[in-house]
Amino acid sequence: MKSRSLPAASAAVAVVFFLSATAxxxxxxxxxxxxxxxxxxxxxxxxxxxxxxxxxxxxxxxxxxxxxxxxxxxxxxxxxxxxxxxxxxxxxxxxxxxxxxxxxxxxxxxxxxxxxxxxxxxxxxxxxxxxxxxxxxxxxxxxxxxxxxxxxxDLYPFPKPHREIPIIMGDWWEMDLAQLDRDFMNGSVFDHPNASTINGKLGDLFNCSGAVEDGYVLDVEPGKTYLLRVINAALFSEYYLKIAGHKFTVVAADANYVNPYTTDVVVVAPGETVDALVVADAPPGRYYMVAQPSETPPPDPPIQVFVTRGMVRYKYAHDSGNGGATLSSGRSEEEEEGAPPSDDVPVAPEMPDKYDTMTSFYFHGNLTSLHQPCRPLVPAQVDERLFIALGMGTVCRRGQSCKRSGSDESIQVATMNNVSFQLPAAVAAPLLEAQYYNHNNTAGGGVELYTLPDRPPRAFNFTDRAMINWGPEEAPLEPTKKATVARRFRHGATVEVVFQSTSLLQSDSNPMHLHGHDVFVLAQGLGNYDAARDVARYNLVDPPVRNTVRVPRLGWVAVRFVADNPGIWYMHCHYEFHLSMGMTALFIVQDGPTVDTSLPPPPVxxxxxxxxxxxxxxxxxxxxxxxxxxxxxxxxxxx
Structure with a gap:
């Protein structure tokens, strides 16, 4: 069949075709x-x-x-x-x-x-x-x-906002991002962005030869409510977001409604989304919106991060009490035109310390699901349990024996239960397609899948800070392997996963994202997970439902999900260096017994x-x- 190229997109214009206004x-x-x-x-x-x-x-x-x-x-x-x-x-x-x-x-x-x-x-x-x-x-x-x-x-489970605004936090990189990925795959974790952004703008903390960069500006009207749809698209950093003089009411996370939670700071890890209401109830003026990346404290290797800021700017409204001749600001209509005058000094919020990880821990711990009639219940019976230790290790560049602990003979990799993910080099077709046409439901296309273990190969003190840097404590745990890591689940099985962050060669948190499913976040904690102690803390009534779950620094999180969506689903850390370095596994959900529970063939x-x-x-x-x-x-x- 002859192919044709698509016409290029023109301006982003929405066209609505409708049958009637009521339909x-x-x-x-x-x-x-x-x-x-x-x-x-x-x-x-x-x-x-x-x-x-x-x-x-x-x-x-x-x-x-x-x-x-x-x-x-x-x-x-x-x-x-x-x-x-x-x-x-x-x-x-x-x-x-x-x-x-x-x-x-x-x-x-x-x-x-x-x-x-x-x-x-x-x-x-x-x-x-x-x-x-x-x-x-x-x-x-x-x-x-x-x-x-x-x-x-009108059917939002919270007051209808005046406006809805995406707030996307990200990085600005001057280096080639494809080269960045190659550096990560080669074990380098020393590259860093050149700035942080809000909706693509760097903000006035950055400058070019003394001229400040443009920043994002949100114009608001006094008394109006705004829904901020906050997204963290950064490759590296979790962000703390604050607006001076204002509070947030968090109403949703990862497209799941939560019980309204009032806070002066929103914390969003890479991959996460948070919906928060902001009421423009401060005295009219200009207020900084600040996005600050968090940073793991020493002795972790330092990663350079950058704070950025935008602006919340009040429009000055007419005072209708005397015929509209006088403005609420007391200024002329020429000065009005929707914005405060330039001599208004913006107000800056007080931000958490850059090494403060507990603000994130408490923010995520305060989220609970909003009760709704259609909300699924937490399954009480668990069919499979996994304990997944998240850390770093090394593999030899050549052969199975080499010098490690930072030697050029080895490459640093990211791991799950001491295995680092590697896609086969000579795969001829996507693994999903190979599996679909392999009626034995085994690894298709000649690809050998390595089963993700139930737990790491050996138990150790996962959060021992002495293992953060090269040394005798971490050396026995450093050797690892690379493989196409996968885990198969029976259709309909309830799976419980405890993710344990470790201190192996770094002690960062880990935002873990599962494709194709949402998970119930049952509990989180600091230190080493202890089932005998921590199962009693599980929230089985109204746990938050997420697609990306932040595993705390030197801590753990327990999640539960139903494997009812057939296919091969990526499960990985959303820090890009962890993903590129192998902190990934494939969760393979098998077909169910009926057509409606089985993966259809590839689309035409x-x-x-x-x-x-x-x-x-x-x-x-x-x-x-x-x-x-x-x-x-x-x-x-x-x-």
Whole structure:
């Protein structure tokens, strides 16, 4: 079949096709976007940097859908890199094919090729996000996904906000991100970003030859309520977010509603999302919005981090009490024009200490699920239990014997239960496809899978600080292995996992993300997990439900989930250096006994790895004359 290239995306304009004003809220729709991945030059800190982005913007386009809608995202790869897009937190029910992990669920989209992702967004409301799942490119290839209730925002379980605003925290890198990934895979953890960003802007703490960088500005009206959809897209850092003079009411996390929780700081680890209400109830003025990366305290190796800040700026309203002639600020209408005068001094918040990890521990520990009629109950019976120690180790560059402890003969890797993930070099097809067509339900395509052990090979004091640096305490635990690590689960099995952070060669926290499933976060603690003591602390009534769970520094977290979504699902740390260095495993959920509990075949025109010619395009383009196609981001069509 002859292929055709997709037309380039034009400006992000939403077009709504409707049958009637009353039918729209109840009708599901197909929402279509075109993502053109290309490289553009962006200038920050007096330097022009070539950046890989979607549709020429950073962050990329926001996808807005209503619960129950379907998405069709046409990805046009005009970059020099292989690309896949992962829809972070979207459960992809019976649709593992659209999960977007290279050579696990799909072949990558090669340069000058196209591919269309199609999936439903059902049974979820709130904030998720999308990002590249190739090397470190998610640092610039990312954007928000907003899922609204089926019958309108009036059905939020909290006061309807005046506005909803994505707040995406990230990094600015002057180095090539593909090279960054190669450095990580070679065991180097010494690269660092050059700045932090809020919605792609560096803010006035950074400057170029004395001229400050632009910062993100949120204009607010006194008395109005704003819903901030906070996303951490950074490669390295957990962020503390504060707005001077204001408090947050946290109402959701990872597209799951929580019992409203009032705080002056929101803490978001890489991969996590938090929805928080902010009421503009401070005296009119300007208030700094500060995003501060956390940093692990010594003796961990120092990683340079950067604070950034934007601005919350009050609009000055007319005083209607005397005919509108006088402004509430007492200034003229010429000074009004929506913003405070320039002589107003912005107010800065008091931030936590950069080594403060307990603020994050308590923030995450205070989250509980909001009771709703359709909320699933925590399964009481557990079928499988895993204890997964997260740490670092080394493998020999050549052979099985070498000098370690920082020697050039060995490479530092990240591990789960002393095994570091490695995708086979000579895999001809994605593992999901190989497994689907292997009727024995064993490893397909000649790939040997290494079973993730129930627990680490030996017990030790997982949080002994003496093991953070090279030395005699960690040396016996340092040798590890690389393999294609996987764990199979019977369909419908309830799985309990205790993630234990360790002090092996570093003591950082670990934001663990499971594709295709949400997990109940039963409990967290500091130090070594002790089942005899800690099971009694489990919250089996209203635990928070997450797709990314932060394992505390030198601590643990216990989660439980039902393996009811067949496919091969990535489970990994969302710190990019941990991911690139191997802190990953495949969770393989087997088919259930019925058609409705089994993975369907790959979709028509699924991406293949031969790439003999340009890709066959989806039926939307085959059935539409090219001259009639005006493909614009956010096109919404009723079914």
């Amino acid at each position: 729209l809220p109840a009708a599901t729709a197909i929402v279509e976007h075109t993502f053109v991945v290309s490289q553009v030059n962006m200038t920050h800190l007096c330097k022009e940097t070539l950046v890989t982005v979607v549709n020429g913007q950073l962050p990329g386009p926001t996808i807005e859908v209503t619960e129950g809608d379907s998405l069709a995202v046409h990805v046009v790869n005009k970059s020099p890199y292989n690309i896949t897009i992962h829809w972070h937190g979207v459960r992809q029910r019976l649709n593992c094919w659209a999960d977007g992990v290279p050579m696990i669920t799909q072949c990558p989209i090669l340069p000058n090729h196209n591919f269309t992702y199609r999936f439903e967004v059902a049974g979820q409301e709130g904030t998720l996000w999308w990002h590249a799942h190739v090397s470190c490119l998610r640092g610039t290839l990312h954007g928000a996904i907003i899922i609204r209730p089926r019958h309108g925002a 025109n699924f991406l293949t790895c031969d790439h003999d010619n340009s890709l066959i395009q989806d039926e939307f383009y085959l059935q539409t004359k090219e001259s009639e196609v005006s493909h614009i981001n956010g096109v919404r069509k009723l079914r």
